[in-house]
Amino acid sequence: MHLFAIQFESRIVVINYEEIIMANIKRPMFEPHILEGLCRIIGDTAEGLTGTEIGQILLNSNIPDIDSKNTKWRRLYSAFADWQNKHQCSNHILRFVQDAFQPVRYIGKEEIFHNRRLEVNKRLSFIGTELTEEGRFRIVEKAKTITDAEQRASRLKHKLENRNVHSFVFEYCRAELLLENYFHSVFEATKSVADRLRKITGLYADGNALVETAFSTTNPLIKINNLITDTDRSEHIGLCNLIKGIFGLIRNPTAHQPKIKFEITEEEALDILNTISFIHKRLDKAL
Numbered sequence: 001m002h003l004f005a006i007q008f009e010s011r012i013v014v015i016n017y018e019e020i021i022m023a024n025i026k027r028p029m030f031e032p033h034i035l036e037g038l039c040r041i042i043g044d045t046a047e048g049l050t051g052t053e054i055g056q057i058l059l060n061s062n063i064p065d066i067d068s069k070n071t072k073w074r075r076l077y078s079a080f081a082d083w084q085n086k087h088q089c090s091n092h093i094l095r096f097v098q099d100a101f102q103p104v105r106y107i108g109k110e111e112i113f114h115n116r117r118l119e120v121n122k123r124l125s126f127i128g129t130e131l132t133e134e135g136r137f138r139i140v141e142k143a144k145t146i147t148d149a150e151q152r153a154s155r156l157k158h159k160l161e162n163r164n165v166h167s168f169v170f171e172y173c174r175a176e177l178l179l180e181n182y183f184h185s186v187f188e189a190t191k192s193v194a195d196r197l198r199k200i201t202g203l204y205a206d207g208n209a210l211v212e213t214a215f216s217t218t219n220p221l222i223k224i225n226n227l228i229t230d231t232d233r234s235e236h237i238g239l240c241n242l243i244k245g246i247f248g249l250i251r252n253p254t255a256h257q258p259k260i261k262f263e264i265t266e267e268e269a270l271d272i273l274n275t276i277s278f279i280h281k282r283l284d285k286a287l
């Protein structure tokens with residue numbers, strides 16, 4: 001029997017799988033229209049799996065390839081529908097999805113991976129399942145309608161857009177925001193500040209060493225004003241300390257604690273991301 005662990009995250013119960021297929025635990029079946037949507041994503045003509053890949057992963061997942069001459073998505077639909085109708089669960093379909101979305105398959109194609117995973121998760125949400133960026137599954141609140149699934153995928157992004165958040169925030173954490181993974185949203189957005197400081201200055205340092213060198217008052221590589229008056233210097237040092245504070249608050253704790261134990265609510269994520277947006281906007285005006 002495969003092992004699994006039960007964790008509690010925020011206000012919902014989350015079960016993190018070590019494997020998709022767990023003995024004696026049957027995952028819910030997909031409704032036909034949801035299953036079709038899933039197959040269309042995986043078998044997309046331009047960016048989906050190749051026919052050879054589909055055949056191999058079906059074999060690995062112990063799903064008979066009963067319609068191998070058909071188009072890719074119809075081939076998948078025939079195989080998936082036949083399997084779940086016979087076994088009255090979706091376990092091996094989930095095994096296929098996990099195999100198809102192993103991150104190693106998308107090296108150098110991270111944007112395709114994130115976008116495709118988002119679309120797959122909209123369908124998986126109807127059986128209360130989500131595929132993480134590590135290529136594993138977890139149990140989430142089950143979506144009841146397409147509106148529910150879309151809202152869960154886009155609510156945080158919409159709120160950030162209403163706050164006129166700097167585009168850099170979306171550039172570094174768009175996929176995590178859409179999946180409401182607050183931990184990774186704020187973590188990736190915080191990393192964006194360090195990435196930008198390195199790009200501006202040409203430095204290779206990280207953390208406080210990066211910030212203090214970039215914002216040195218004697219030989220600054222970044223200046224947000226002319227550093228002539230005491231007010232100028234105070235403002236300059238203030239932004240330096242704000243960035244170090246964000247690094248200490250988010251990057252240090254989150255880098256060393258498991259995500260499941262570092263709880264960040266939606267409201268906290270919005271506040272932190274707004275602060276990071278403010279930092280980027282000040283850097284836009286740097287001399």
